Amino acid sequence: xxxxxxxxxxxxxxxxxxxxxxxxxxxxxxxxxxxxxxxxxxxxxxxxxxxxxxxxxxxxxxxxxxxxxxxxxxxxxxxxxxxxxxxxxxxxxxxxxxxxxxxxxxxxxxxxxxxxxxxxxxxxxxxxxxxxxxxxxxxxxxxxxxxxxxxxxxxxxxxxxxxxxxxxxxxxxxxxxxxxxxxxxxxxxxxxxxxxxxxxxxxxxxxxxxxxxxxxxxxxxxxxxxxxxxxxxxxxxxxxxxxxxxxxxxxxxxxxxxxxxxxxxxxxxxxxxxxxxxxxxxxxxxxxxxxxxxxxxxxxxxxxxxxxxxxxxxxxxxxxxxxxxxxxxxx
Amino acid sequence: xxxxxxxxxxxxxxxxxxxxxxxxxxxxxxxxxxxxxxxxxxxxxxxxxxxxxxxxxxxxxxxxxxxxxxxxxxxxxxxxxxxxxxxxxxxxxxxxxxxxxxxxxxxxxxxxxxxxxxxxxxxxxxxxxxxxxxxxxxxxxxxxxxxxxxxxxxxxxxxxxxxxxxxxxxxxxxxxxxxxxxxxxxxxxxxxxxxxxxxxxxxxxxxxxxxxxxxxxxxxxxxxxxxxxxxxxxxxxxxxxxxxxxxxxxxxxxxxxxxxxxxxxxxxxxxxxxxxxxxxxxxxxxxxxxxxxxxxxxxxxxxxxxxxxxxxxxxxxxxxxxxxxxxxxxxxxxxxxxxxxxxxxxxxxxxxxxxxxxxxxxxxxxxxxxxxxxxxxxxx
Numbered sequence: 001x002x003x004x005x006x007x008x009x010x011x012x013x014x015x016x017x018x019x020x021x022x023x024x025x026x027x028x029x030x031x032x033x034x035x036x037x038x039x040x041x042x043x044x045x046x047x048x049x050x051x052x053x054x055x056x057x058x059x060x061x062x063x064x065x066x067x068x069x070x071x072x073x074x075x076x077x078x079x080x081x082x083x084x085x086x087x088x089x090x091x092x093x094x095x096x097x098x099x100x101x102x103x104x105x106x107x108x109x110x111x112x113x114x115x116x117x118x119x120x121x122x123x124x125x126x127x128x129x130x131x132x133x134x135x136x137x138x139x140x141x142x143x144x145x146x147x148x149x150x151x152x153x154x155x156x157x158x159x160x161x162x163x164x165x166x167x168x169x170x171x172x173x174x175x176x177x178x179x180x181x182x183x184x185x186x187x188x189x190x191x192x193x194x195x196x197x198x199x200x201x202x203x204x205x206x207x208x209x210x211x212x213x214x215x216x217x218x219x220x221x222x223x224x225x226x227x228x229x230x231x232x233x234x235x236x237x238x239x240x241x242x243x244x245x246x247x248x249x250x251x252x253x254x255x256x257x258x259x260x261x262x263x264x265x266x267x268x269x270x271x272x273x274x275x276x277x278x279x280x281x282x283x284x285x286x287x288x289x290x291x292x293x294x295x296x297x298x299x300x301x302x303x304x305x306x307x308x309x310x311x312x313x314x315x316x317x318x319x320x321x322x323x324x325x326x327x328x329x330x331x
Numbered sequence: 332x333x334x335x336x337x338x339x340x341x342x343x344x345x346x347x348x349x350x351x352x353x354x355x356x357x358x359x360x361x362x363x364x365x366x367x368x369x370x371x372x373x374x375x376x377x378x379x380x381x382x383x384x385x386x387x388x389x390x391x392x393x394x395x396x397x398x399x400x401x402x403x404x405x406x407x408x409x410x411x412x413x414x415x416x417x418x419x420x421x422x423x424x425x426x427x428x429x430x431x432x433x434x435x436x437x438x439x440x441x442x443x444x445x446x447x448x449x450x451x452x453x454x455x456x457x458x459x460x461x462x463x464x465x466x467x468x469x470x471x472x473x474x475x476x477x478x479x480x481x482x483x484x485x486x487x488x489x490x491x492x493x494x495x496x497x498x499x500x501x502x503x504x505x506x507x508x509x510x511x512x513x514x515x516x517x518x519x520x521x522x523x524x525x526x527x528x529x530x531x532x533x534x535x536x537x538x539x540x541x542x543x544x545x546x547x548x549x550x551x552x553x554x555x556x557x558x559x560x561x562x563x564x565x566x567x568x569x570x571x572x573x574x575x576x577x578x579x580x581x582x583x584x585x586x587x588x589x590x591x592x593x594x595x596x597x598x599x600x601x602x603x604x605x606x607x608x609x610x611x612x613x614x615x616x617x618x619x620x621x622x623x624x625x626x627x628x629x630x631x632x633x634x635x636x637x638x639x640x641x642x643x644x645x646x647x648x649x650x651x652x653x654x655x656x657x658x659x660x661x662x663x664x665x666x667x668x669x670x671x672x673x674x675x676x677x678x679x680x681x682x683x684x685x686x687x688x689x690x691x692x693x694x695x696x697x698x699x700x701x702x703x704x705x706x707x708x709x710x711x
Contacts, residue, residue: 205661216654219390223393223659247521266496
């Protein structure tokens with residue numbers, strides 16, 4: 001009898017705590033969501049869901065976004081969430097932002113399909129959404145800001161054609177084959193070199209965007225192909241890994257290296273072009289500045305482009321030093 | 332000659348091991364025969380398919396050098412597997428130590444030898460945490476090292492601020508800083524310690540990662556087979572309770588083993604940084620899987636007590652030469668993954684004691700069944 005009473009009381013207590021928590025959970029969220037920093041002007045809350053903080057490109061994007069949003073005193077950026085390249089995690093993180101009723105939601109989707117539904121949920125809740133860098137399969141967002149990887153690949157191909165006017169052998173180092181940027185850059189590159197039929201891609205391998213993998217692959221290619229004229233890598237770390245291998249074999253001066261990304265960090269592509277390791281690289285724009293500008297415009301009900309495709313900047317030995325100073329954060 | 336074991340007057344030291352016994356002892360150190368057969372098959376396939384593109388000093392050095400940091404991890408992993416544990420964090424610890432090495436070089440301009448030492452200490456500290464949690468807190472090593480995998484990776488990314496750190500510090504005059512210059516000797520491709528002429532292979536540059544890997548294997552095989560510490564490791568792996576009851580300090584040895592695994596991960600860290608001339612916050616991811624695969628192919632049993640370092644060396648060579656041969660033959664990465672997995676399974680099945688005799692017996696019985704029929708036909 002006593003046991004039963006005790007159990008009923010515990011259950012009742014548990015249920016009432018549960019009910020209290022769930023009803024309370026809605027309250028504070030709505031009030032913080034509408035923005036209320038003490039004092040006069042209203043601050044707007046911006047939430048950013050990043051797909052993978054670990055990639056250097058995305059780490060730069062985060063830094064840049066924080067920097068540019070700080071320049072707008074009425075915007076407040078919540079801690080950037082990191083989905084560790086896992087779409088399921090990102091879905092729940094986006095849904096978290098939705099339930100917090102952020103004023104602007106920025107998403108860099110890990111993959112288009114899994115993230116389509118939560119973006120649509122955000123649209124249904126009338127939260128303006130900015131899609132940054134990778135796409136989703138819905139059109140309900142307010143703005144898409146991203147680079148054009150096919151264009152970047154094409155420009156790289158055209159640069160290769162210029163470096164090899166009489167044709168030559170090209171080897172291609174590819175990123176993870178299933179990544180959309182890889183598919184686009186490869187497609188663009190092949191279109192870019194099509195103008196000169198004497199330029200042949202004699203080998204291409206997947207180096208998974210990683211520098212040591214590129215070194216190993218390049219070492220194997222060097223032992224098999226006596227004539228390699230150009231190395232095209234879909235990102236800078238792979239290009240630099242190939243450069244290391246070629247230097248080790250004493251053949252680095254017999255070939256040219258083209259990378260992609262152009263990050264303004266000491267270990268990045270712009271520095272490498274400056275130091276003569278890469279012949280060229282192409283800046284893959286982060287879009288952070290544009291995202292911050294758009295967030296400000298959206299909260300002030302101003303018009304923004306539905307789709308903003310960012311171009312690229314070719315980094316050559318002539319402009320490398322200037323570009324580094326321009327893009328390097330700290331200023 | 333009969334020996335009365337209970338008689339104290341009989342001195343055991345007078346009995347000299349026969350040549351056969353000596354031979355068996357050495358053979359047991361070398362690990363399983365099947366590993367060597369596998370290695371010969373792969374080397375044979377390489378020579379047949381690519382000739383002297385495969386079988387030359389530079390290619391072999393490149394192939395073994397690229398795997399060296401994972402090979403060193405495999406040595407530490409073997410020790411942990413021998414005590415019936417598993418260490419999933421060695422890859423993350425290697426990544427952390429690789430980043431530490433790069434940062435020490437670029438921010439403090441430290442001497443590479445000192446960097447390697449500090450790296451080993453840092454790795455040993457992580458190993459100590461693993462060992463203490465497994466041994467004192469009595470948490471299973473799988474769980475502890477799984478947690479440490481995550482912790483070390485998070486710390487690594489925080490330390491580096493998610494940006495890779497280059498190790499080639501260029502001075503104002505365009506030359507490399509002296510410590511950066513000597514850091515390259517730790518494994519940047521093309522920077523050999525010195526050159527040697529080896530018969531049948533040709534000119535070979537002695538590449539530090541390969542040398543370090545081989546020396547680590549020799550030292551740890553010596554520790555395992557010739558020291559009391561090594562004997563105790565096998566004892567714990569064979570039967571932990573019996574070892575404890577026999578007076579072996581199980582707790583201390585477990586901690587020591589995890590510390591050694593961490594220390595080896597720290598030793599391999601600068602090698603990894605030098606190979607890429609930079610430290611990546613993602614360095615070392617899934618290296619622990621390669622380390623475990625090398626140990627298992629080399630004959631180590633996950634239930635503990637069985638395995639040798641030389642066996643692990645053979646396992647490591649099999650994995651890296653297989654990668655090399657498949658790469659030279661332009662086999663796609665997808666199939667390389669499939670083949671790697673199959674090799675591990677086949678290797679483990681072939682390690683079963685008596686597998687060869689059982690197979691022969693089975694084959695013989697089939698032949699015996701066929702033969703009498705043939706004989707019968709001929710009679711008619």
